[in-house]
Amino acid sequence: MATTEGLVPITRAYLARYYDKYPLAPLPDAATDLxxxxxxxxxxxxxVTPIASDEELLEQEAAGIPAHKIDENxxxxxxxxxxxxxxxxxSRRPVAKFAPEDAEIASKLDDIEAKLKDMLKxxxxxxxKNADNVFNTVMTYMxxxxxxxxIRQxxxxxxxxxxxxxxxxxxxxxxxxxRYALLWKQQMERRVQLAQLGSATGVYKTLVRYLVGVPQVLLDFIRQINDDNGPMEEQRERYGPALYTLTKLVLAIRLYLHVSLARYEQRKxxxxxxxxxxxxVIIYTEEFWKFTEFIGEVFVNAPFFISAEDAGAMDARKSDEYKETIIQAGKTHEVILTVEAVNSYIAWDFSLQQGALNVVLDIGFHVEYISPSGEKTLILPYRRYEADQVIFFPGCSFS
Structure with a gap:
């Protein structure tokens, strides 16, 4: 576990100074012109042929304003x-195979296809890689x-x-x-999960808030990293315009290819x-690859935590939520936790101190759910556990 003592989450002002070292080369004017x-x-x-409803949707999207967030683009x-x-x-190309001019068009389409396949991969x-880097960075401080x-499970x-x-x-x-509407919805769900970890709500409430041991600076970081006006807004303002231009270019490429192939029999x-x-397509794939290479380097080298002095703060935020309870032999210890969401996760960690005599020690443990009406439901049956047990049961469902 990497130490976070004396650190605070990166601020937008500090990130701006960091980005000063990474200016993005401007796109060629041809990207906008084409x-x-x-x-x-x-x-x-x-x-030639009236525009269809799906083409009208493409036309509107190509003429519109791209989304603001980098990952959405x-x-x-x-x-x-x-x-x-x-x-x-x-199999879907309406291109005749015998006319010389059609063969030339087919060859260019093959070249376009090859370039886009490579860029897509x-x-x-x-x-x-970017998703793994973010997750692994978080786990470094866990x-x-x-x-x-x-959390990994x-x-x-x-x-x-x-x-x-x-x-x-x-x-x-x-x-x-x-499919991509679903993929983006899932991406937003990942953000919610990350924010839940930072704010200790939902499935992570017990894990983080009661057991603690997770650095508060990490919780602060993952809670605010994706905020609309958080540190990443500096990234969007600096590097977003180039990506928005590339988004508009690929939309224009798709629109033209769609309407031209649909009318190929009427107008070659x-x-x-x-x-x-x-x-x-050449400009798009070349510039898009340059952009991902550039932004990947910026991500990898970006500081996620900085000293309180660098952030302009006098003291780093401290966590005072860690509590250790010693239960004497023969005594009962009860903890009541509020469940905030269906399928909440509960985790419990305990160890037993060996006595002077060489005897086997154990502890009884069980979990039950109390509904708002006071009705009790047994979740984990009572049983005896030996020393140094770790118990977590993510399958518990509360409703």
Missing amino acids: AARLRALSADLAA LWKNREQMEEILFLLNT KLEQFQI PHDFRGTL QRERSERNKQAEVDTLVSAGGSIRD IEQDNIAMLQQA
């Missing part, structure tokens, strides 16, 4: 890449005992459940858009236009 030109071409194609870009690859699947790996084990179980949700949606015929794609589309 997005505008592709949207204009898409509008022209609407005259990353998920949006990943979604658009998958949608474009779906359009480019050979890199983005997926970036997101996995006590290396059953509390850390319980909870995360693993939660991720399995989330994947099962996605698999069920796909099996039921859910679209790419449906002109060579100049397919060349423009190819150039847009």
